[in-house]
Amino acid sequence: MLSVRKTSVKTLKPGSYFIIDGEPCRVVSIEKSKPGKHGAAKANIMAIGFFDNRKRNVVMPADRMVDVPVIDKRAATIIADMGETLSLMDSETYETFEIARPTDEELAAKIALNAEVEYWEIMGRRVIVRVK
Numbered sequence: 001m002l003s004v005r006k007t008s009v010k011t012l013k014p015g016s017y018f019i020i021d022g023e024p025c026r027v028v029s030i031e032k033s034k035p036g037k038h039g040a041a042k043a044n045i046m047a048i049g050f051f052d053n054r055k056r057n058v059v060m061p062a063d064r065m066v067d068v069p070v071i072d073k074r075a076a077t078i079i080a081d082m083g084e085t086l087s088l089m090d091s092e093t094y095e096t097f098e099i100a101r102p103t104d105e106e107l108a109a110k111i112a113l114n115a116e117v118e119y120w121e122i123m124g125r126r127v128i129v130r131v132k
Helices: 105-109
Strands: 004-008 017-020 023-032 042-049 055-061 065-069 071-081 085-090 096-100 116-122 125-131
Touching: 017 042, 023 055, 096 125, 105 125
Parallel strands: none
Antiparallel strands: 004 065, 017 023, 017 065, 023 042, 042 055, 071 085, 071 116, 085 096, 116 125
């Protein structure tokens, strides 16, 4: 089940998320033009992929509906370090699962057993965003 909702392009702001080519992306900048004689207002959107960090640039009508991912922000405790992956236990449901070690050096340096982390679940994928 993909958890997405619809919103209009004109409601997007820098820092918000939407889906480009099946990849959730964070909007870095958005420029909106005025409607012209022969068409609707356009939006030029620069975004960065949440999971792959690739820059994406799209131009689309400002009144078009786009998919926005529903981000489930949760807390968990690190219960095992298995090298490339970490085993976490959710603080609310006590569910245990494996998650990839963060690639960000600053975040990876803070990883330790029994540390409290915040992870986001986006479109069925989980990622650690910070260590509390």
